[in-house]
Amino acid sequence: MVMTDRSREKRDWERQAIRLFIGLYNREFPGAGYRLLYQQERPDSVLEEKGGLRRKLGVEITHLFSSQEEAMRVLNHGRPPAAVGPGDFDVLLRELNLLIRKKVGKRDSYSMDYPIALLIRNASPGFGMEDFLARRDEVVLPEGVFSHIWFLSKDSGGNWRLLELV
Incomplete structure (x- = not known):
C-alpha cells in the first residue's frame, strides 16, 4: 500500500497519541503497563500488556x-487558531458525541480476538481537560462496545492528562 502525505500524517498523529x-x-498504573506492538489500519494500534500475561x-x-x-x-500548522468563546464548547461536545457514535458504528467491522479500546485525543487548541471535566456528564458513552474509552487532553498548564471514561 502506497502511503500518501495525508495518510502518513494521520499515522504520525496516531503514533503521537x-x-x-x-x-x-x-x-x-506502573504494574499494569502497555507497550506498542504495531500500528495498522483497524484498529489503529495493537498494544501488549507488560508482565507475565502479555495480553x-x-x-x-x-x-x-x-x-x-x-x-x-x-x-x-500555518494559521493560528481562531479565538473561542464559551458557546464553542457546545459545538465541541456535539462533535465528540458524533465521533463516538461513528466509532461505535465501525466497531463491528473489527474481527479481532482481543478487546478493542477507544482513545480520543482532544486536538482542539481552544479547550482543555478542565473544560471536559466540567461537562463530562454530557458525553454520551456506549456500553459494552469498547473495553475502555480514554480521553487524552492538555490541561490549563499545557500538560497532557488521561481520563478513563469507560
Whole structure:
C-alpha cells in the first residue's frame, strides 16, 4: 500500500497519541503497563500488556476538533487558531458525541480476538481537560462496545492528562 502525505500524517498523529497514552497510562498504573506492538489500519494500534500475561489490546484512535476548518488550521500548522468563546464548547461536545457514535458504528467491522479500546485525543487548541471535566456528564458513552474509552487532553498548564471514561 502506497502511503500518501495525508495518510502518513494521520499515522504520525496516531503514533503521537498512542505514545502519549502509553506514557501516561504506564506512569499512572506502573504494574499494569502497555507497550506498542504495531500500528495498522483497524484498529489503529495493537498494544501488549507488560508482565507475565502479555495480553493484547487493540486501540482505535481518533482526534477531536470542533470543525473541519479547525482541523485544517491545526494540521496545516500555518494559521493560528481562531479565538473561542464559551458557546464553542457546545459545538465541541456535539462533535465528540458524533465521533463516538461513528466509532461505535465501525466497531463491528473489527474481527479481532482481543478487546478493542477507544482513545480520543482532544486536538482542539481552544479547550482543555478542565473544560471536559466540567461537562463530562454530557458525553454520551456506549456500553459494552469498547473495553475502555480514554480521553487524552492538555490541561490549563499545557500538560497532557488521561481520563478513563469507560
